[in-house]
Amino acid sequence: MNLKLVSFAICPFVQRSVILLREKQIDHEIEYIDLNDPPEWFLQLSPTGKVPLLLVDGATLFESSVILAFLDESFPPGLQPADTLRRAQHRAWIEYASALLMAQHAMATASDEETTVEKKQLLEEDLARLSEPLSEGLFTNQAGFSLVDAAIAPLFMRIHYLAEFNQQADVKMPEPVRDWSGRLLQRASVQQSVLADFADRYKAFLVSKNSWLCAGDGSGN
Ligand SMILES: N[C@@H](CCC(=O)N[C@@H](CS)C(=O)NCC(=O)O)C(=O)O
Numbered sequence: 661m662n663l664k665l666v667s668f669a670i671c672p673f674v675q676r677s678v679i680l681l682r683e684k685q686i687d688h689e690i691e692y693i694d695l696n697d698p699p700e701w702f703l704q705l706s707p708t709g710k711v712p713l714l715l716v717d718g719a720t721l722f723e724s725s726v727i728l729a730f731l732d733e734s735f736p737p738g739l740q741p742a743d744t745l746r747r748a749q750h751r752a753w754i755e756y757a758s759a760l761l762m763a764q765h766a767m768a769t770a771s772d773e774e775t776t777v778e779k780k781q782l783l784e785e786d787l788a789r790l791s792e793p794l795s796e797g798l799f800t801n802q803a804g805f806s807l808v809d810a811a812i813a814p815l816f817m818r819i820h821y822l823a824e825f826n827q828q829a830d831v832k833m834p835e836p837v838r839d840w841s842g843r844l845l846q847r848a849s850v851q852q853s854v855l856a857d858f859a860d861r862y863k864a865f866l867v868s869k870n871s872w873l874c875a876g877d878g879s880g881n
Contacts (some may be wrong), residue, residue: 661734663688666702666713667696670861671723672761672814674712675853679729683850684735712814725754728807739803744833750808753790757812760786764815768822768829769869776828776872784832791834799840805847813850816841821859825866826873 662850667674667690669750681688693702695711705720706713713732714721721727729751732738741747763786767779774826793799819841822829833841844850855861 661677662715662717664715664868665690666706666715667692669855670709670858670865671711672818673710673758675725675814675817676810676852677712677714677727677737678809679813679849680731682852683739683805684731684734686731700825718756725751725758725811728754728810731864732807737803739806741801744818746798749793750806753799753808754811755791756786756789757815761810761815761818764818764822764831767831768818768866769871771870771872773872780829780831787831787837790837790840794836794840799816805849812840813844813847813853816844816857817854817858819860820871821862824859824867825863829873831862859881 663681665674665677665688667678670691678690682684686794693711698709702713703709705715706722708722710722712724712727713723714727716730721730734760740750757875760783763779763783767776767783770776770779779786799806818827819831819833823831864872
């Protein structure tokens with residue numbers, strides 16, 4: 661199978677696929693595009709105008725959660741639960757992780773202090789909801805890594821870097837969620853899922869969006 665992932669260097673949704681490709685050691689190519697000036701061929705292929713796209717022997721797949729499931733099902737052993745209810749629950753929490761990514765993006769790109777504080781609080785409330793399913797072991801499987809892990813790790817990475825850029829961005833997480841984040845950020849597939857200069861690129865992106873947290877001297881003031 662010939663696989664080409666169409667990427668934007670700091671996109672968390674693309675990063676999910678890269679994590680899984682690395683976790684499963686699947687051969688693939690990556691093509692980076694500039695989302696500010698997307699090439700015509702990309703606009704022709706992507707119905708939503710968004711990355712990731714996975715080109716599979718020339719056919720086009722879009723939506724990161726669909727790409728994750730496709731890769732998992734095509735390259736055994738599978739990481740999804742065999743039980744249909746549990747499998748559906750994993751899918752549901754992957755959707756939830758997408759909403760969390762949007763909430764974190766809203767906080768990171770807020771252009772004033774008041775909005776930043778408000779968005780941070782919303783993100784913290786949403787993160788707290790992960791505690792219960794996590795403590796019940798919903799996301800664990802025999803392989804020690806699930807598609808929920810792949811879907812949420814990019815969120816934890818952005819939360820981590822944003823707090824490094826500005827300590828006012830330090831997001832409160834219940835202990836089980838913080839532990840989960842720590843475990844995932846240690847994982848080789850996660851660490852190797854971004855370019856070496858990811859932190860610089862992420863910060864430059866936020867500055868370009870007029871982020872209050874990344875303004876000026878980096879102190880947020
Ligand atoms: N629901 C999509 C979201 C993907 C997404 O939002 N990608 C962003 C980059 S991180 C994008 O391509 N944005 C371009 C645009 O909205 O025009 C998925 O999970 O694949």
